[in-house]
Amino acid sequence: MKANKDFDLEIKPMAQTTDLYSNNPLIHRDRRLGLSSSEWVRSFSCVELKPLIVCRGPIRMEAMTVYEEMGISHYGILLSEKDSIVYPNALSPELRKLTDNNRVHRVPDYTGASKEERVERIGQIIQIAKDNGYDSIFAGYGFMAEDDEFVAAIEKAGLKFIGPCSATQRGAGKKDEAKRTALTVNVSVTPGIDNVTARTLIKKHPSREALVAVVKAEGLKVDKKVLDNKKLSLEELADKILMASYEKGLDLFSIEELCQQVKTECAEMFKNYPGSRIRLKAIGGGGGKGQRILGASLLTKKNPSAADIEKAAANAPGLVREVLGEVKATGVGDNKNVLIELNIEQTRHNEIQLLGNGDWCIALGGRDCSLQMHEQKLLEISVTQEGLAHEIDQAKKAGLKAQVKALESDLKVLKRMEEESERFGKAVGLDSASTFECIVDRDRHYFMEVNTRIQVEHRVTELVYSLKFTNPKDKNDFFVVESLVEAMALLALHKERLPRPERIARFGAGAEARLNATDCSLSPSAGGVIRYWSTPIEGEIRDDQGICIPNPDTGLFMRYTLAGAYDSNIALLLTKGEDRLDSYNHLAKVLRSTVLRGTNLATNLEFHYGLVNWFLGQNVMAKPTTRFVVPYLTLVGKLKEEANKLDVVFAFLAMKKHFAKLYAGDPEVAKSVSEILDRKGTLLTRPMEVLLKDPHLLAGWLSINKKNFKLEKGKLVWLRNPLVVLEETYEYLNMSFDPARPSAEVIWSHDNELLQNALQFYADLREKFGLAKEDYAKLNDMLGKDKPQGGFDKETWEKIQAAHQGYEIGNELFGILFLIADRTEFFDFRVEDDLEVTIPGYLTDPDLQAAMKKVLVPPPATKADEIVTPGGGMYYAQEAPGLPAFVKEGEHFEKGQPLFILEVMKMFNKVPAPFSGTVDKILIDGTEGIIVQKGQPIFKVTPDEKFVEVDPKELEKMKRETTGKYLEAIL
Template sequence: MKLNQKTYPLEGLNPLIIGRGPVRLEAVEVFKSLHVKKMGILLSRQDAYAYPYAQAPELKCLPENCHVHIVDDYIPHNESIHDFLDAILAICKQEGYRSVFAGYGFLSENPALAKAVQNAGLYFIGPSASVSEKAGAKDKAKITAKSVGASCVPGENALLGLAYMMQDMAIDDFEYFSFSSKMAEKWSQKHQGFDGQSYDQILQQLQRKVENGLNAHEQLVDDKWVIQAVLFSLFKLWKEFPTYSIRIKAIYGGGGKGQRVIVPGTTEEHIKEALQSVWIESNANSTLSNKSCVIELNIESIRHWEVQLIGNGRWCVALGGRDCSIQRHEQKLIEFSLSEATLKGQDLETLEALQADAIKFGRAVGLDSVSTYEAIVNTQDQRHFFMEMNTRLQVEHRVSELLYGLRFSLGEQTIYVDHLIHVMALLAVYGHDLPEPELVPKHNHSLEVRINAMNKALKPAPGGLIESWSQSHAHEIRDDQGISRLNPDTDYPMPYFISGSYDSNLALSLVVGHSFDACVAQMLHVLNLMDIAGRYVELNREALIGMLSVIQARQSHWHAPAVFSTAWAGQYLVLAAHLQLHLNELQLAQLNPHRVIAWALTGDNAILWPFPGCIDSSSLAKLKHLLADFKIIEKIQPEVFTSLQITPSAELILDPPVEQGDGEIRSPQSGVYYGQSAPGEPAFITLGQLIKKGETLYIIEAMKMFNTIKAPFDMIVEDLFFENTAVVQKGDVICKFRHA
């Protein structure tokens, strides 16, 4: 569409919104502000009811011109993706929607979605299919990154090509196969069309052949050889880097989903189990799924930085960076802005280099919407490596959105844009005709915390019922899916059930300030005022208060720079676990260790006991004596804190394991129960069945992560208490048995 010289109209965009999570209501409100004539949202059957357990809290605050449409589920299995896309397009045709907005999650990074929408003559509000194919798949993205001069983590990114070569030559001798020059020569002698190509070039060509076969519903490589290729890739990396752990990542996915870290010495059986989990979580466990993965070194001491990109296929600009290093189990917890105006020294040089690499990458793939260039920065020497490109709107996009606005100019006409979703809509409609924008600084710093359904150990904790949530603070920007909003008919809160089927993130809370320290102080104030009530609700708010209190104390006592590695949250948990042990010994286990840490560092009594009478004078005296001996200030000194060794025992102290009853198997965690590996597959266990030690009993999905539960010994199942996809709580009896 050509630009109108006087305006950039979007009223006729009529979008169908198919994302889930906080972005869905955010998109509704942005499109409402753009005065679109009509819009719709897509809900799964599970979400499509409002009371008494609202799974789609947005339903109570939708504008009149927003319509609701229902599908069976948000993420179809591979065999039904095309039927699913046909259903979306049928809704668009029937209702007159002219565009589709996918946000994050869902199928937002799947090229099939963008391709189907574009082929139907509709606008896809997000990166095109071409960009997703070039940059969204982690294996192809690493090739592009290398081509523009960016450093990449050592590893294998043509796994299916390697598997095809191993299968064709029937070679599973890793020592023999590790001589790449010899294998390239042997392959060229056996097959025509490969003369003069290097080993890596041959693998890339074979990778494309296998993927083209999958697109044509033809499986060219048996899963056995994909597994062998994974084992060989691990063997090859460990031969060169024997002390490093190695990460296996599905080529599509994000947020920790579809990846596992393998440590040296892991048995072949456990590696295969980890690979199966990667495939299950990335919806790639069926016959014609793309099972390709990236195998790469897992560099332990890193900072996780990313650059927000915007492009129209001809120009590409960066909106500063974000530090997402404070995370646990790949789940981001605290994110803050990085800008050239506020960084100094090596950090500034690193950001400038990353932005330059990101822009070159964006231009190389013809970026035509928003995407995020993700990198890891070595804390020891500041070397940075390309990690992946997220060809979608990131959950944390508002961190950058609060840093800069965008001014588009065409002749004497200009338009100022505040929201990235608005930018995405403009790019979808106007494309190459949209001029390169000017960045307009808005705030010096921004900081975001993710309010997640997590327990004290920062593990997923589904199954609770939120009965009320206070409204956002005057200086808080909050995206909470509408959970905190009142029922418009009664002016009373509506309950929200925390399902185990979805991401643990419930809300995003953001603040802005003149400095990083000011943002930390403001966020502590916001979290302390936040009031959330309900039953069986476990959130990470207390842990966030504890972590931010440690950060604030470090900044004020030692003026420590805001440098965090991805190990930081784990080190904080070690501190909390040590304190929990002492609280247990003094019979003060009812006190949350995260709140105790915050109270010890801030002296704010409201942090320790938000409700009157929750601690008596005797307990308070014991607590003060404990903290005097614990010397928390000494423990958070930067050099002491960063030396804390992260061990599994810390999580076990904060989240004690379930004691199994005699003749009973109890769930070790809350989540969704699966009694089969995939729809249509046989059940793992049936009544009267003999189960051998080590065989799978069931799978628990806890907010995107799958945990396979094995039989601890031979047994015969006598009773089953849950059906497939039921939500179970930690400690629930799954089945009864007798010893075989």
């Protein structure tokens, strides 16, 4: 923080230490306003605040750090025992920093498994705060952050909630209420139904008299003026009655009745919006929980029949039970409302960061969160008016008219979203940090929901904007806040006194990659152990909840078990830059430099590296939709499928034989060529094998190298010197020569010597001929001339040509990688001039997507008579409590039929049958809440068809035949 009129507290960077955060520009600031020479600034000191932190993950560590920098010494943290119950060695890494046991408080779980447990937990947390002298509670972006009952209980207990108040939580946090508020203040909303519970109640009690009778029969507390108000519609009256039933803890209809009403409403929407899908959202969901999409079978049907609609709507009841179960809203008296919305297919997910004090509300730019899967965000980037204006100016200078038009449209949409978000924030009395979320469809946008909490990706906004709070009586008296966590603490303590701040531009762009415990197909993979994590590079911002804090006694890395009881996030990796391209380049460097090792450890690190480089190779200003990631993964799966057919070593040996045959007439030349190829063997094959082994790395590499080759009549032609590309490939793979690193991780010294000699040879020639590094084709053409060039004599020219031939021979092998792109039509998935992303239609085929998922992550090894778990997690045999199991012993099942549910990192995943068969025996004792490990047998079965394993020798033969066909195109 910078403070006061003379900047007497303008902070210089703190001394570099071995601390994880020494390279983090967002922290290590002196935020102690009480030290300012300005009386007005000092009045906003927060040292007396005593917060209890009741969230987990990176935000808990961030809050601890920021509070300490603000001079807040009396804070505590809440730990859930669920992490260590699921995985015994999953101790909270924050405890390496907070060693005072008196400030660490434990509960079985943050929210409890039922409504009764949740109420009990709320009381327990409040009592912990009171018993330990805390005056406030911070819930971050955790489970309790958007719980209006929790916040109301905190307020009633005389404590402060560091976040939006309960009134704002009710008005904006519940998706149905927020949508109604949006409509009243002229905010664009998605078409749909926000009161299906009211309609369900009316279906059961279809008149005003019948509804009033329910109130009397159940003894509900509903204001008589409401009951007598004839101006209220039946649906409005039903809503009021339902609110009273929640207060009393009553259900006025069954879940089955609700499911049938949702089915009816969905069928009607399918009729009104032919060819569209419907999104079902539990009003208490968030972070991807409690959402399902219905109607995939109708997407291609412009005029669906009544039978088509009935069949699609028939799936609604099951999905309703899923979303309610996922947000734990199945208890008696729970608000079970579900939004039924038109699913905008070609949509981007944009959100606006908001901050308010109940009187003023300010928008802090946007974030594009479209790159997500299963509603879980993966890569988030800043979207600001300043940033878009800069990109428009650059595109105009480059003469990119279509790009200019697309960016100007984005700028207009952003301005409208910011205006609407501030209007909405004021309408609900926003008095802390929140996020106004929208879906963007080209030049239109629709309000989606408000997250009444700080977001996981809030640091992206902190990178591009800071807040300047100025004394209303003296414009030279001010302080600057660069942390939203700090701003929330200031608002909790000094809400009404804080003047509306001015947003100050910081860096041109920011980006965040969520490092998650997921496998190559982005499926959750919990329970791995991190044993080593490379230190952050300069400028890297790594929020990892303290995993990288070294042992204070030895300075060594301490292993950490990823619990995964709640979510898959390991860390947040952020970068900033002058513009988006700069931030993407820096993010690529961070991802490339990150080395993460462990036992049974799977992360999305390589996915992020490939994805970031895909955009660098295409256009970082591209407009991907929320449907981008799954087709992209499918394409990556096709790369893997094709790469699996190749044998690099066989290809190299076959190439040697080709050249031996070619020069068979001159034994001396043939011997020389053989020796040269032997020297180049590992130089060429080692990086190729790495790329072929990991399709995400290959996808990124192909993207940034797509302009380095072309195909002419089926033959590969290099447009750049392949040795330059080879050097860049070693750098791309983080394998550049470094004598301090293990030789297995870098280019070998003799290979590096050969490569550097070759590069120097061409550099000297370019200098002699006055050519640029990009003039490879021209240089190659000159070296092919019999007549000496550049003033060289004939003898020297022949030696130069011989050296050129020696350096270039065999490099053809590297071209196999480009042929994989051609065979898989990799470059058909592209960014157009108007920044829209073209996704080939075949990549959206569900069967192909499922098949490529298995290619990316082959199923666990299993016997032909077993069904095993695809991963670790919590096993459930039925869809919801009280419902029958998916299958029973002796029953026949069809391929694709759900067999059980696996809860992994707060998401419920139905596991389909990989083949048809009969259940002989169920091997799990119990139906729900059972922890299982990856590959654990669940059923003994008799398959309908016998599995035939492919002979390894036949596989090897097939690989050699395919490799031979590739060689024909490069030799």
